[in-house]
Amino acid sequence: MLALSAGLLLEGSSQMRASLSWVTHSSQVLRAAHSARNHLQHAESGQRGFALTHNPEFAESIDAEIAGARGAANDLVALTTDNPAQNARAVQIRSLLMQRSDAVNEISRLARAGDFTGAEAAIASGRGRNLMLLVDARVSDLLNEERALSHQRIAAVERRLSFIRWLVALGTPITVITIAIMSVALIRRIRTPVEAMMTVMGQLGAGDRTARIDSDMASSEFQRLASGYNAMAEELQAAVADQAQSQEHLHKANLELSHNARVLRERGEVIELLGGMAHRMQAARTDEELAAIIRVFVPRVLPEIPGALYAHNNSRNLLVPIAAWGGLQVDSAGFAPDQCWALRRGQSHFVVEPGSDIVCAHVGDETHHYHCEPLLAGGEVIGVLYLKGVVGAESRFRLTVLAENIASALVNHRLQRGLREQTIRDPLTGLFNRRYMEETLALEISRASRSGSPLSLVMCDVDHFKRFNDDFGHEAGDAVLQAVAAEMRSRFREGDVVCRFGGEEFTVIAPGTTAAVLLDRVEGARQAIAELNVQQGGRTLGSMTMSFGIASWEDDxxxxxSTLIKAADAALYRAKREGRDRVVVDGRAEAAA
Structure with a gap:
């Protein structure tokens, strides 16, 4: 009955909602039709007023009103697509409205052009009035039809509301009476077995473990419940006999669970700590940043155990120290991989007491207990984690996860450094590329501007470089560029930034140096390059010369x-014009000197 009533109510409400939706739709159609006619009438009034009074204020709203009328007509067509007859009327209204709006536009155009006589003649022709009468007639037909539809839909809503009221008025009392009758019958059928069960439960609660339900429950459901209760009482009686043993087992299980929970909590804390450490190590850009992260986090992961992290230097085949903590002093020279048994064996190596295992050569005889954890990646030695102390069994998990995180971070750091070198280095000469030169120059200019220190720039290129490519081929040209790059790298200070600007052109950024001081250094580079005799493929390419231009940074x-580069480039071209193989200082730099 409830389902039937609910279904009828839902159906009635759904139909009423649909009817209300159609009523709302009719109001939208009526509103769109009124809006289209009103906008057109306002536009026509403005056009007549402008044409007759010659007052331009009447024409200000014509375009907006016509646009509003056309928009409303389009909305009317869209809203009546569900009713073919009304849609046909709406399409006809839109067509007539478009014709009338075009006529209004034409009269407005004549008036704006100053042809008020023509505008008045067009108004007097009566064609606009006839079109407007047609529009009014078609709109009235549509409005009358839509109002009739709206009245029908409202009547449908009222009928459905009346149906819902009668359904609620009759269905609710019938449903309530039925539920009351069923409830009384159910209560009577439940009361007897429940009272029998309550009596037996009271006996069991008072301590009588032998109390059982023996009476007829008069219901299969209650009979199963009684059987279940009797089985439970039997099990309870057996459980009481084994209570002491169960409590002991429970106590042991509780202790084990507490231990496991503590271990899991500690491991969770370690994993969270290592996650923060790994995130920071992945973001580290320099060895100093990586060492600082290691010194902060490793003592928190393995407290009270001093240690040091060594990274493998491939070029020197040495394990060099990156960071140490806990007051441990390490030799900065590092040690060879074969001096560590952990790296030899590829697994952990530790000594817990004198004579318990072989001592690594890099540790020395004074240490009687230590732990070396190799850091490997893809079978390649990445480094080693040296701990001066005994790592207990409870800390092995910490050490394993720590070693994995550090190894991953070292591999990532090595890859990042390699990628960084590739992005800032010219692959042919090994010098810094133009992108790095522009970034460094902007940085050095900022420093020089703040501190007031001098800053100079050298622009230079190989004289007649094209002949090497033409006479000997592009490989010979590459050999010349490599020889020049090597010589320039050796002739300038460590703080100077030597770059390949592009092609055969090179740039040197000299922070803290004036053009006068830099002149001798550049002159020495020029003479050394002039004395080079490049060999390539078993043949001598001959001597070469370079031209140099020097400019210094000024506050303006x-x-x-860009200005400093242009000044140095101008000095370079001046050196070219004066005969090449020479050094020319920018005029402002010479005046400052």
Whole structure:
């Protein structure tokens, strides 16, 4: 009955909602039709007023009103697509409205052009009035039809509301009476077995473990419940006999669970700590940042155990120290991989007491207990984690996860450094590339501007470089560029930034140096390059010369370095014009010197 009533109510409400939706739809159609006619009438009034009074204020709203009328007509067509007859009327209204709006536009155009006589003649022709009468007639037909539809839909809503009221008025009392009758019958059928069960439960609660339900429950459900209760009482009686043993087992299980929970909590804390450490190590850009992260986090993961992290230097085949903690002093020279048994064996190596195992050569005789954990990746030695102390069984998990995180971070750090070198180095000469030069120059200009220190820039290129490519081939040209790059790298200070600007052109950024001081250094590089005799493929390429231009930073130059580069480039071209194989200083730099 409830399902039937609910279904009828849902159906009635759904139909009523649909009817209300159609009523709302009719109101939208009525509103769109009124809006289209009103906008057109306002536009026509503005056009007549402008044409007759010659007052331009009447024409200000014509375009907006016509646009509003056309938009409303389009909305009317869209809203009546569900009713073919009304849609046909709406399409006809839109067509007539478009014709009338075009006529209004034409009269408005004549008036705006100053042809008020033509505008008045067009108005007097009566064609616009006839079109407007047609529009009014078609709109009235549509409105009358839509109002009739709206009245029908409202009547349908009222009928459905009346149906819902009668359904609620009759269905609710019938449902309530039926539920009451069923409830009384159910209560009577439940009361007897429940009272019998309550009596037996009271006996069991009072301590009588032999109390059982023997009476007829008069119901299969209650009979199963009584059987279940009797089985439970039997099991309870057996459980009481074994209570002491069960409590002991429970106590042991509780202790084990507490231990496991503590271990899991500690491991969770370690994993969270190592996650923060790994995140920071992945973001580290320099060896100093990586060492600082290691010194902060490793003592927190393995407290009270001093140690050091060594990374493998491939070029020197040495394990060099990156960071140490806990007051441990390490030799900065490092040690060879074969001096550590952990690296030899590829697994952990530790000594817990004198004579318990072989001592690594890098540890020395004074240490009687230590732990070496190799850091490997893909079978390649990444480094080793040296701990001066005994790592207990409860800390092995910490050490294993720590070693994995550090190894991963070292591999990532090595890859990042390699990628960084590839992005800032010219692959042919090994010098810094133009992108790095522009970034460094902007940075050095900022420093020089803040501190007031001098900053100079050298632009240079190989004289007649094209002949090497033409006479000997591009490989010979590459050999010349490599020889020049090597010589320039050796002739300038460590703080100077030597770059390949592009092609055969090179750039040197000299922080803290004036053009006068830099002149001798550049002159020495020029003479050394002039004395080079490049060999390539068993043949001598001959001597070469270079031209140099020097400029110094001034406060009125652009901060991005473009002005300084142009000044040095101008000095270079001056050296070219004066005969090449020479050094020319920019005029402002000479005056400052």
């Amino acid at each position: 130059m652009e901060r991005d370095g």
